[in-house]
């Protein structure tokens with residue numbers, strides 16, 4: 001388990017530090033660590049200042065007062081600058097690393113249509129959006145926080161440990177007639193105090209990790225429940241499903257609150273402990289050093305310096321308790337990101353056995369074509385077809401026989417297939433699904449999608465009139481969620497407008513007219529035939545009226561066999 005944690009951590013970590021930006025990144029990290037070391041050095045200087053200052057006070061050296069205050073101000077000023085820039089530059093490193101890693105993940109997600117494969121082919125991948133936007137950010141910020149924090153605390157521990165050791169001198173303990181001398185006893189004592197404190201915090205606080213984890217889970221469940229209602233608002237409204245939905249909300253929210261109460265109670269106990277421990281840490285070194293002070297072997301300055309150094313050592317050791325929770329968070333993030341990375345790599349590695357070649361003449365030729373499901377089930381076997389320029393083919397068959405999957409394989413997005421497709425060079429292909437995709441933004445952008453540039457205005461208006469969307473001409477530049485505003489039939493007509501604008505060489509239509517009435521459907525097909533006589537059309541549909549719009553029919557049986565015949569209406 002631990003080995004896996006480190007392996008996964010290393011896998012996620014190493015990319016950026018070995019990338020083309022590695023020298024800048026390593027340099028910046030070294031500088032940030034250097035700033036942290038310098039701030040520890042300043043703390044040590046401030047700590048010895050205590051010694052000198054209190055000794056001067058004890059000896060009523062008025063002439064030393066202002067120079068010492070001046071020295072403190074100078075050191076404190078430097079410390080402030082270092083502390084601010086140590087954080088600022090760490091954040092700079094964080095944002096650079098995040099930019100690099102996010103771009104990598106976005107590229108990987110888009111490459112080989114992984115975004116599609118993850119959703120269609122692997123049902124066990126959850127929210128890529130959250131992985132890319134939140135988890136990467138958390139991974140980086142927690143890693144830097146831990147890496148720099150741990151190094152700083154180790155340095156603090158070393159530096160102040162030495163200070164304490166030097167200050168405490170030897171302590172003689174008489175046991176049974178013998179005298180034992182303990183060197184650096186304050187150091188050992190602070191170590192013991194911190195170790196006991198750490199064990200105590202672990203004991204009191206460990207339940208918080210589980211409770212925090214549960215809290216996040218319950219909050220996510222509650223949020224997810226509301227999101228489902230937002231996404232399915234229309235269906236729920238038709239069903240009048242408010243009552244069961246409200247019960248669902250109440251149940252999930254009750255869990256959030258119940259767990260939060262437990263969290264509050266545990267935190268209260270922990271806060272008693274942490275505050276008590278902190279306050280005790282002020283008194284304990286004074287009590288421990290008092291015998292030496294009253295014996296005259298330690299000055300007031302020494303006493304104050306000891307007390308401050310004890311606090312630093314104790315803080316540094318206790319840091320490892322406070323990072324307990326951070327490490328648990330990091331472990332969870334690493335688990336999620338590694339799972340996502342593995343799924344992305346897996347999806348990208350599935351290689352299609354379909355060979356795509358440039359056709360000698362203007363026809364789309366399919367040879368020895370097989371279409372399968374991920375479990376190996378054959379939907380279509382050994383299919384051979386030739387669709388000439390401007391020809392129209394209708395794919396028919398019972399529901400679930402594999403019509404859409406065949407279209408996906410021909411379009412090159414379904415990888416479980418084999419065979420050969422010859423397609424004329426530079427052919428433009430457009431795919432019209434049942435529910436067309438409308439990107440966020442203006443209607444104009446939606447119409448030209450996936451092209452980024454728009455064409456002549458008059459042509460656009462003319463096309464909109466032809467597909468019966470003239471009413472939307474004044475709203476072409478309105479920015480809105482058009483998939484919510486337009487009815488499904490209007491969206492399907494918009495997709496036909498897109499065909500007329502993009503002028504593809506081949507169009508694949510997957511029940512692209514299902515929401516249109518039959519006369520409108522005929523109109524759309526005739527429009528395509530008139531405007532784009534050289535465009536090959538391959539449709540999937542159940543309506544009998546579609547036959548008159550196609551010359552050939554490819555009938556699938558679902559067990560692999562098929563039949564291609566001319567349409568006779």
Ligand SMILES: Nc1ncnc2c1ncn2[C@@H]1O[C@H](COP(=O)(O)OP(=O)(O)OP(=O)(O)O)[C@@H](O)[C@H]1O
Pocket residue numbers: 120121373374379397398399400401402403404405406
């Ligand atoms: N991602 C997937 N993983 C596993 N099986 C799938 C996947 N997608 C589709 N299938 C299965 O493949 C078969 C063919 O599906 P397809 O959508 O191609 O059928 P269809 O003929 O277009 O159906 P319909 O006419 O109902 O739209 C179905 O049995 C379906 O359950």
